[in-house]
Amino acid sequence: MTKQKTILVAPLNWGLGHATRCIPIIKALQEKGFNVLVGSDGVALSLLQKEFPEISFIELPSYNIKYAKKGKNFKLKMIKDSPKVLKAIANEKKVIKKLVKEGRIQGIISDNRMGVRHKSVPCVFITHQLNVLSGSTSWLSSKLHQEIIKKFQECWVPDVEGKPNLSGKLGHLKKTTLPIKYIGPLSRLNKLEAITFYDLMVIISGPEPQRTLLEEKLFEEVKMFNGKVLFIRGKIEAKQEKFDFLNTSVFNFMNSESLELAFNQSEMVLCRSGYTTIMDLAKLEKKAFFIPTPGQFEQEYLAKKLDKQGIVPFCNQEDFSISKLNRVKEYQGFSAFNKPIALTDLFGLFEGE
Missing domain, CATH: 3.40.50.2000 (Glycogen Phosphorylase B;)
Structure with a gap:
């Protein structure tokens, strides 16, 4: 053998x-x-x-x-x-x-x-x-x-x-x-039949210091959001931690199974325009708003391309305010590649x- x-x-x-x-x-x-x-x-x-x-x-x-x-x-x-x-x-x-x-x-x-x-x-x-x-x-x-x-x-x-x-x-x-x-497209996630539980899911990732800079900005902005927020910080630590403030539940990270459910239970997603995130959103057929990592040409290109195609709006990190999320409803969102x-x-x- x-x-x-x-x-x-x-x-x-x-x-x-x-x-x-x-x-x-x-x-x-x-x-x-x-x-x-x-x-x-x-x-x-x-x-x-x-x-x-x-x-x-x-x-x-x-x-x-x-x-x-x-x-x-x-x-x-x-x-x-x-x-x-x-x-x-x-x-x-x-x-x-x-x-x-x-x-x-x-x-x-x-x-x-x-x-x-x-x-x-x-x-x-x-x-x-x-x-x-x-x-x-x-x-x-x-x-x-x-x-x-x-x-x-x-x-x-x-x-x-x-x-x-x-x-x-x-x-x-x-x-x-x-x-x-x-x-x-490669994604670890699958589309599930799930009841919408969160109005907004925020997910942050990417190298420092930009991850922390965006996290600090968005912690302030979500306080003004009218609805229920799930905030995933993208910090992989020894154990999962969770805390709540105002309208927001915060997790340091989630494993694939929890993340899959969270995506499926969320009305829209606020995140970076990294390619892996885009593949996940396409598989799950989600509506989203992008904040590309400042100076990262690839993320800026992808955000502009998808905005121009009427799929997902974006804005630069320094220009973001929570009211910008109102633009999401004017865009079609992602549809899956059924292949x-x-x-x-x-x-x-x-x-x-």
Whole structure:
């Protein structure tokens, strides 16, 4: 009898999105009979340990990505942090080399971790950013990212190939020789029949200090909201904590099951315009309002695109006030992509001898 193969699933620790969208991939691997080893760091690692207490984990080197306090300094901060990122990538390669040499892994699925690959085992890269937006240097950041993608056997884009799609120019190239597979939007959540319990759900995520800056602003704003509010802070801590003030119930975090119910019980959602959040909202067919992370070109692009299409309104962080939520009713909200994806069909790469 052949030994079960172990696949390393390694999401980048940048907010929670990369980790949460790997949840359906991990479940599909388990369903197909693979062993799974998860590698990440920080809150991404903590979140997946809470979701999958039964599987093995390793801590990978941290990219230590932190946002600038002011949006206009975003690119400058990224350039300043790039030596740290390059060092982490080099260290990732060392960890992977050791795992392969010891025979501990027989395949790799890397979600945006650039050093998590090895020429001796089949390697997949997950990204929705075939184009990486960075303002006037977008052509360069996109070219560099595409060069990294070329080093993997397959690149899985969590979107649909044609139109309408969710990622727009981020996940679609006019011409390419990259080994791209469109795998459909990835979400750990499902639409449920549920009675509306909250008028507004606020969910915050993303790297510091921007997570805290938005939290402080919204704690003040929701006091003026006329209705019942659920506020999820996106802080992954040892245990779940809850407190109430005025019209608002506050949780530090929720696991997938609780979060799924909370989304389904909420009339509308106030959140960042991160791509993973957008995939969740599309699956759940929700109405929302977006506040993109200041200076984060990708979130700003997605928010503008969806606003222009009449799906979700947005405004900049410094301009937000609770009265802006009145605009939500003028927009159509998300509708689901009714094309179910069989993730278990993706693993042919790992199934050969």
